Every structure is written in structure tokens, then in C-alpha cells.
Amino acid sequence: MFIGIIGLTSCAGVPQAEVDAANAAISGAQVAGADIYLEDEFQALNDSMAVAMASLEEQKSKFFKKYDVTIEKLNAVTEQATELTANTNEVIMSLRSEITATISEVSELVAEARTLISEAPRGKEGSTALVAIKAELDAIETSMNESNEMFQSGQLKPTMEKLSVAREKASSINTELTEVISKYKTARK
Structure with missing residues (x-):
């Protein structure tokens, strides 16, 4: 009887369902874009899975296998991955809104700059500088068109990076033009 109990406890089954659930949840988080938009959290998730798998391997090597702690770790990984997927979706929605707002902002800055050019001395x-500024504005508009294509294809992070550069350039041009016009008007008085 004692030998039968030892045989049953030493042959505890590998928690394959929990391993599969954790792997599926991690894959779901990756498909959602966690590896791109929440890189650190995704790496922490993979680290947690590695710890859980190390615990599994440790128990496999023992004569008396006890997977309770391993199952808890795997369930925690599954929960963490599910939460990460939801957080990734929130980050993506927020980034989409930010991109849309930035596109509008840059468009307004470019339109304002074109208006300021007509007022510039x-x-x-001055004429040479204005030609250069017009060329910069054309480059910003080209960059915005490329950003829009990237946005439509789902490349959110590179889109935002490109738009941030465009916003900075357009804002700089507007500031420069406003200062030049202000100095010119002050000097004429």
C-alpha cells in the first residue's frame, strides 16, 4: 500500500494545460503588439514565463514531483499576459488618438507658416530664406503624407516619431517667421 502511494505521488502529471494556456496568452499579447508598444512589460512577462518553466523543469527532475508552485506561477503568467494584452490595446488606442491630433496640429502649423510667408519681408x-522655408514646408508635407500611409498600415510608433519631428520643424519655422515679421514691423515704425 505504501509503495502505491509513493508511486502515485511521484508520478504527478506535468501541468501541460497551464503551460499551454500561458504560452497562448503570451502569444496573444505579442499579437496585440505588447512586444512593440510595451516592450519592458513584455520582457518581464517572458522573464516570468522563464521562471515558471525553470520551476517546471526542477519538479520534473525530482522523484516526488509537486507542481503546485509551478501551476501558480503559470497561472500568474497567464493572468499577467491577459492584462498586458488589455493594456496594449489601451496604449494603441491612445497612440492612435495622439497621432490623429498631431496630424491636425502639424497641418495647422504648415498652413499658418504658409500664411506667415506672405507677410514676411x-x-x-529675405527672398532666398523664404524659398528655403517653402522647401522645408514642402518636405514637412511630404513627411506628413508618408506618416499618414504608415498610420494606415498600422505602423503607429514610427508614425508618431516621424510626426513629432515634423511638428518640431513646423513649430520652429512658425516661431522664426513670427520673430522676423515682428522685428520687421517694429523696425518700420
């Missing part, structure tokens, strides 16, 4: 150096 056209002296000897």
Missing part, C-alpha cells in the same frame, strides 16, 4: 536675403 522680402529684402535681399
Whole structure:
């Protein structure tokens, strides 16, 4: 009788269902984009899975196998991955909104800059500078078109990076033009 109990306890089954559930949840988080939009959290999730798998391997090597702690770790990984998937979806929605707002902001800045160009002084150096500024504005618009294509194809992070650069350039141009116009108007008085 004692030998039968030892045989049953030493042959505890590997928690394959929990392993599969954890792997599926991690895959779901990756498909959602956690590895791109929440890189650190996704890495922590993979680290937690590695710890759980190390615990599993440790128990497999023992004569008396006890998977309770391993199952808890795997269930925690599954829960963590599910939460990470939800957080990733929130980050993506927020980023989409931010991109849309930035596109509008940059468009307004470019339109404002084009209006300011018509008010800018056209002296000897002024005309050359205005041609260069117009070329920069054209480049910003090209960049915005590329950003829009990237946005439509789901490349959110690179889109936001490109738009941030465009916003910075457009804002800088507007500031420069406003200062030049202000100085010109002050000097004429």
C-alpha cells in the first residue's frame, strides 16, 4: 500500500494545460503588439514565463514531483499576459488618438507658416530664406503624407516619431517667421 502511494505521488502529471494556456496568452499579447508598444512589460512577462518553466523543469527532475508552485506561477503568467494584452490595446488606442491630433496640429502649423510667408519681408536675403522655408514646408508635407500611409498600415510608433519631428520643424519655422515679421514691423515704425 505504501509503495502505491509513493508511486502515485511521484508520478504527478506535468501541468501541460497551464503551460499551454500561458504560452497562448503570451502569444496573444505579442499579437496585440505588447512586444512593440510595451516592450519592458513584455520582457518581464517572458522573464516570468522563464521562471515558471525553470520551476517546471526542477519538479520534473525530482522523484516526488509537486507542481503546485509551478501551476501558480503559470497561472500568474497567464493572468499577467491577459492584462498586458488589455493594456496594449489601451496604449494603441491612445497612440492612435495622439497621432490623429498631431496630424491636425502639424497641418495647422504648415498652413499658418504658409500664411506667415506672405507677410514676411522680402529684402535681399529675405527672398532666398523664404524659398528655403517653402522647401522645408514642402518636405514637412511630404513627411506628413508618408506618416499618414504608415498610420494606415498600422505602423503607429514610427508614425508618431516621424510626426513629432515634423511638428518640431513646423513649430520652429512658425516661431522664426513670427520673430522676423515682428522685428520687421517694429523696425518700420
